[in-house]
Amino acid sequence: MNKRTKIIIVAALSSSMIGIAAAGLAPSGPAEIWTVGAVSALTSIAVGAVTAFGTAFSASMQTNFERIISAVAVATKQEALNANNVGEGMQKSAQVFVTAVKSQHQAEDIAGTAINYAPDTGQGFQPCQTMQRNKSLSLAFDEAEQKTGSEIENMESDNKPGFMVQSKAEAMGQRLKNHYKKFCTEAEATQGLCSKSNLAGADVNAAYLFQPSIKNSDEDKARQAYIQHIIGEPDEQITGNVNQNIQAKAKFLEKINKDALISIPSYSLQAIRLANLKQKDYQEYSPNQLLKARINQYFGGQEADKWAGQLARQTERGLLTEALKMHGLETWMHQRQYQQNQRLEANLAALLIIDSKAKQLLLHKQYSQLSSQNTQ
Numbered sequence: 001m002n003k004r005t006k007i008i009i010v011a012a013l014s015s016s017m018i019g020i021a022a023a024g025l026a027p028s029g030p031a032e033i034w035t036v037g038a039v040s041a042l043t044s045i046a047v048g049a050v051t052a053f054g055t056a057f058s059a060s061m062q063t064n065f066e067r068i069i070s071a072v073a074v075a076t077k078q079e080a081l082n083a084n085n086v087g088e089g090m091q092k093s094a095q096v097f098v099t100a101v102k103s104q105h106q107a108e109d110i111a112g113t114a115i116n117y118a119p120d121t122g123q124g125f126q127p128c129q130t131m132q133r134n135k136s137l138s139l140a141f142d143e144a145e146q147k148t149g150s151e152i153e154n155m156e157s158d159n160k161p162g163f164m165v166q167s168k169a170e171a172m173g174q175r176l177k178n179h180y181k182k183f184c185t186e187a188e189a190t191q192g193l194c195s196k197s198n199l200a201g202a203d204v205n206a207a208y209l210f211q212p213s214i215k216n217s218d219e220d221k222a223r224q225a226y227i228q229h230i231i232g233e234p235d236e237q238i239t240g241n242v243n244q245n246i247q248a249k250a251k252f253l254e255k256i257n258k259d260a261l262i263s264i265p266s267y268s269l270q271a272i273r274l275a276n277l278k279q280k281d282y283q284e285y286s287p288n289q290l291l292k293a294r295i296n297q298y299f300g301g302q303e304a305d306k307w308a309g310q311l312a313r314q315t316e317r318g319l320l321t322e323a324l325k326m327h328g329l330e331t332w333m334h335q336r337q338y339q340q341n342q343r344l345e346a347n348l349a350a351l352l353i354i355d356s357k358a359k360q361l362l363l364h365k366q367y368s369q370l371s372s373q374n375t376q
Contacts, residue, residue: 116317124314124322125297125307134325137294138332140287144274145339151270152263155224158234161259161266165234172233175225179203183222204229209269212276212286220277227269231262264350268343294329 116122124130152160158171165171183203184194202208202222209226213219235255240248278284285293297303311322 116315120310121313122315122318122321124318124325125310127321130297130325133290133294133297134329134332136282137287137290140279140282140285140290141275141336143279144277144287145271147274148267148270151274152266155227155270156221157224157228157231159228159231159262161263163234164237164255166237168234168236175228178225182218183225202226209272210276210288212278212289214278214284220273223273223276227266227273230269231266261350261354264343264346268347271343298326 119127153162157163158165158175180188180194182197183199183201184197185201186196188194189196199208199218199222202219203225205222206226208219208222211219213223235258238248238251238255242248242252275287278286278289282290293303297307311319314322
């Protein structure tokens with residue numbers, strides 16, 4: 001309690017006492033002395049009581065304040081401790097969540113990898129078999145192409161490039177004999193020339209050129225005979241000393257030129273024959289049969305149904321892989337077509353040369369006739 005408050009209380013008490021005393025005694029005489037003394041005594045008692053009350057009140061307030069401060073400190077410490085516990089709990093919870101998310105991502109990555117790279121879902125249709133089939137297809141055509149030159153040289157033909165017969169008449173007679181023996185037609189059998197064959201007319205039928213067969217079988221011999229007929233008559237051996245005889249040398253050079261031109265269609269026809277020749281290394285399949293099997297995987301047959309069914313289970317990576325395989329096969333087909341176009345251009349060039357030579361001979365003949373007429 002401050003000093004001002006004490007003075008106000010004392011003044012109030014003094015006024016009250018004076019009023020009481022004045023009410024009981026006369027305003028003058030000995031009573032005044034007693035009243036002053038009584039007032040002083042009461043004032044002292046009041047001031048002492050007020051002072052004691054202020055001291056006790058201040059002590060009580062101080063004690064309560066300290067208790068409140070202590071309680072606040074305890075509460076603050078507890079609150080801080082609770083906050084730490086809550087923070088640690090949240091941190092541990094976050095760590096558990098992060099670990100769970102990481103585990104989930106790892107599981108998803110493992111599952112995604114397994115799906116993307118599994119043979120049934122992420123590698124396209126039968127990846128190992130498809131690779132082996134593509135490899136076999138390419139090797140079959142490459143081997144056939146490498147054998148074409150030797151097949152032309154070793155073919156049983158009397159008019160292959162670089163070959164000459166002793167007698168053209170005998171060679172043509174041997175051709176006719178082989179035809180009657182192996183490829184007699186119904187019309188020829190009716191005329192009594194021969195007995196009808198199972199491969200009637202096969203040596204003059206282009207369809208047999210594109211049919212698969214085993215090497216040196218009757219069907220293959222029919223193809224070789226067909227090529228022989230297409231190339232034309234054989235050339236007889238050149239008589240005379242080529243080095244000294246001008247005419248013999250001219251005939252020899254003409255033979256070389258003819259063989260060079262004939263080798264172009266011979267090569268094309270042999271390429272067709274070998275493409276349809278069955279090979280033991282490829283389970284008795286011809287290169288063209290292998291090609292047909294590869295195409296049927298996508299566009300026909302039971303394998304195409306399997307391909308479509310498995311393709312429906314493929315992931316995006318599997319579909320892209322399969323599309324890449326198909327694009328690779330398409331590129332390979334374009335390369336084969338490019339080679340065919342080269343052979344076609346070579347045949348057209350040979351045909352143009354032959355035609356120009358024929359016209360050149362006609363012009364020379366006409367020129368000779370005009371020259372002889374002018375001389376006469």
